[in-house]
Amino acid sequence: MSGQPRFPYDGFRKGQRELAEAVADAVRSGGVLVIRAPTGYGKTAAVVYGLLLAGVGRVLYVVRTVNEIDPVLRELRVFGARYSFLFSARRSCPLMYRPGLPPLSHEDFWSNCALLRFKGLCDYYSRLSQAPLSDVESFIRSYPMPSAFKLALDMGRGLKICPFFALLRISGGSEFTVATYPYLFREDIFTEVFEGFSYGDFVVVVDEAHSLLNAHSLLESRVSLSDLEGSVKEIRRHAPHWEHVAERIERLIGEFSVFLKRKWKGLRLLDKNIVVEILEDVGEVKDVEAEIRETLLLEALASGLRDFRVSLKTAKIARWAESLEDPNYELFATAEGEEPTIISTPLDPHIAVDKPLTQAKALILLSGTIPPGDFLGTHLGVKRHHTLFDVELSFGAFMPKSNVYTAVASDVTTRFKERGPHTYHRIAGYVAEISKGFNGVKLVVYPSYEVMHSIVERLPSSIELIVETPATNLGDVEARIMEEENITVNAVAGGKLVEGVEFVDYEGRNMLHIVAIVGLPFPQPDDYTKKHLEVLAKRMGSREARNLVYATATAIKVRQALGRAVRSPEDRAAYILLDYRYLRKDIKQVIGLKYDSVTPNIEIFKREIERIRKHLALYSGGKTSEESSTPQ
Numbered sequence: 001m002s003g004q005p006r007f008p009y010d011g012f013r014k015g016q017r018e019l020a021e022a023v024a025d026a027v028r029s030g031g032v033l034v035i036r037a038p039t040g041y042g043k044t045a046a047v048v049y050g051l052l053l054a055g056v057g058r059v060l061y062v063v064r065t066v067n068e069i070d071p072v073l074r075e076l077r078v079f080g081a082r083y084s085f086l087f088s089a090r091r092s093c094p095l096m097y098r099p100g101l102p103p104l105s106h107e108d109f110w111s112n113c114a115l116l117r118f119k120g121l122c123d124y125y126s127r128l129s130q131a132p133l134s135d136v137e138s139f140i141r142s143y144p145m146p147s148a149f150k151l152a153l154d155m156g157r158g159l160k161i162c163p164f165f166a167l168l169r170i171s172g173g174s175e176f177t178v179a180t181y182p183y184l185f186r187e188d189i190f191t192e193v194f195e196g197f198s199y200g201d202f203v204v205v206v207d208e209a210h211s212l213l214n215a216h217s218l219l220e221s222r223v224s225l226s227d228l229e230g231s232v233k234e235i236r237r238h239a240p241h242w243e244h245v246a247e248r249i250e251r252l253i254g255e256f257s258v259f260l261k262r263k264w265k266g267l268r269l270l271d272k273n274i275v276v277e278i279l280e281d282v283g284e285v286k287d288v289e290a291e292i293r294e295t296l297l298l299e300a301l302a303s304g305l306r307d308f309r310v311s312l313k314t315a316k317i318a319r320w321a322e323s324l325e326d327p328n329y330e331l332f333a334t335a336e337g338e339e340p341t342i343i344s345t346p347l348d349p350h351i352a353v354d355k356p357l358t359q360a361k362a363l364i365l366l367s368g369t370i371p372p373g374d375f376l377g378t379h380l381g382v383k384r385h386h387t388l389f390d391v392e393l394s395f396g397a398f399m400p401k402s403n404v405y406t407a408v409a410s411d412v413t414t415r416f417k418e419r420g421p422h423t424y425h426r427i428a429g430y431v432a433e434i435s436k437g438f439n440g441v442k443l444v445v446y447p448s449y450e451v452m453h454s455i456v457e458r459l460p461s462s463i464e465l466i467v468e469t470p471a472t473n474l475g476d477v478e479a480r481i482m483e484e485e486n487i488t489v490n491a492v493a494g495g496k497l498v499e500g501v502e503f504v505d506y507e508g509r510n511m512l513h514i515v516a517i518v519g520l521p522f523p524q525p526d527d528y529t530k531k532h533l534e535v536l537a538k539r540m541g542s543r544e545a546r547n548l549v550y551a552t553a554t555a556i557k558v559r560q561a562l563g564r565a566v567r568s569p570e571d572r573a574a575y576i577l578l579d580y581r582y583l584r585k586d587i588k589q590v591i592g593l594k595y596d597s598v599t600p601n602i603e604i605f606k607r608e609i610e611r612i613r614k615h616l617a618l619y620s621g622g623k624t625s626e627e628s629s630t631p632q
């Protein structure tokens with residue numbers, strides 16, 4: 001973009017111009033700016049404008065989910081910036097993605113892809129060398145509405161080229177590359193994708209930066225007993241000369257089977273040294289996986305079926321086992337889900353974020369819920385000087401507090417000691433009244449899958465529900481929200497529905513005005529939490545660690561969920577907090593809400609619904625002149 005960039009809206013909201021200038025200053029000086037700005041303020045537009053003011057050459061703008069790419073693309077298109085985007089290649093590959101079927105694992109997809117490219121078996125990739133970059137750029141510019149997932153799929157179908165590598169080529173000449181978190185925080189992915197570049201070549205923008213408190217989860221690796229059993233079968237069937245590797249994995253199954261017969265809740269710490277000793281040589285697991293994959297792909301080619309969706313359990317075992325050799329990783333078992341799972345993971349976000357955030361050319365972190373205190377230094381352990389830009393502290397409240405009505409139910413809780421059928425039945429009564437008492441979309445957020453399912457199964461069958469699962473497709477959820485007149489979305493605090501779904505209609509107007517929070521999403525008192533605190537305490541001290549894990553992380557999850565109902569200063573919303581612990585002074589202070597009513601039982605709450613309806617009736621539902629002329 002040449003010359004002075006133009007702000008493409010009729011005017012700035014309070015503080016937007018100043019925010020843009022602060023971004024530009026940070027970029028020019030190679031500094032760090034941490035931005036705290038409320039949902040709906042228009043921080044994306046202000047940040048993009050500031051980056052363009054600074055004359056950036058290469059920006060890596062990372063978001064949590066594929067859906068969160070889309071709003072950034074919309075702003076970049078409005079500003080006329082040159083952009084590309086990257087997300088999971090396995091979800092857009094013309095050869096290996098199949099609608100209706102689960103995508104291949106990361107390990108399977110990239111192993112297949114590398115082998116197919118090396119042997120010249122992928123025509124979509126081969127055509128890239130003849131495809132002019134101008135055709136790809138034209139396709140992106142002319143696409144009706146920026147939707148990362150649909151655009152990538154249609155590029156593969158329309159241009160008959162590999163969408164991922166086409167977008168990667170375009171990113172080389174783009175001002176902005178918008179990508180999901182792994183492209184920055186998984187060093188193995190970053191170095192492979194951005195070959196020839198270092199973190200220092202990019203101005204880095206991290207959206208929803210509060211999520212970095214859990215960045216270590218990006219590095220975790222999981223296997224189940226059925227994965228281990230499947231690997232043994234694969235080796236014996238396709239590579240019997242590797243029998244000694246199959247026998248070692250069988251020994252692992254025996255070790256885990258004894259342990260997994262016990263009953264427990266949460267995550268249990270395991271001795272990872274036993275796994276490392278049994279496997280002896282992790283490199284052999286990787287070698288046998290590569291051999292089996294090449295055999296199966298060549299067989300598929302020879303048979304004429306050309307089915308390149310080779311999926312190997314051994315690939316998961318190899319990555320999982322390799323991670324255990326890293327001293328920063330611990331091993332846990334969980335019994336939640338369809339079958340027990342063994343998880344290898346580090347416990348400090350510093351492991352994932354330190355190198356990219358320390359080495360970036362300049363750094364912009366933005367969120368509506370940046371926690372108080374030294375977020376970059378103490379919470380993340382990144383030793384880099386930074387400046388905090390707090391929009392509401394500097395320019396006043398974005399939305400009048402009177403626009404939000406907050407009610408607390410004081411006769412329910414999800415405290416671990418009080419959980420049980422009676423508690424779940426009582427909470428289900430509240431959720432049923434919320435579902436029936438208000439029209440439109442309602443969001444109910446739970447502290448865990450276990451609590452959510454225990455309550456949802458007690459709801460009347462007449463209530464239209466969306467219930468989050470680990471496999472929930474965000475696009476499908478948004479489509480149902482558009483189609484259903486009355487629906488209750490049930491989600492887990494900190495999960496992908498709470499932050500990944502846009503509750504808006506086709507004109508971009510907010511459809512969500514009721515958010516209920518069931519309980520408080522404190523971490524489960526298990527081995528994982530204990531070890532997590534122990535690891536963090538070594539870096540920041542036990543007091544700071546406990547405050548971060550319990551108070552700060554919990555408050556962020558609650559505030560993020562509540563913020564889904566507010567996208568503009570004109571929105572009206574109702575927050576319903578279903579737990580008496582919200583009345584505690586310390587929790588009320590950290591959540592930062594004014595309570596309008598406290599209901600001691602469900603009968604009084606039924607009467608309270610009418611008062612909440614009157615509050616919401618003041619919301620016009622139409623677009624104001626400010627909404628038409630300023631970014632959302």
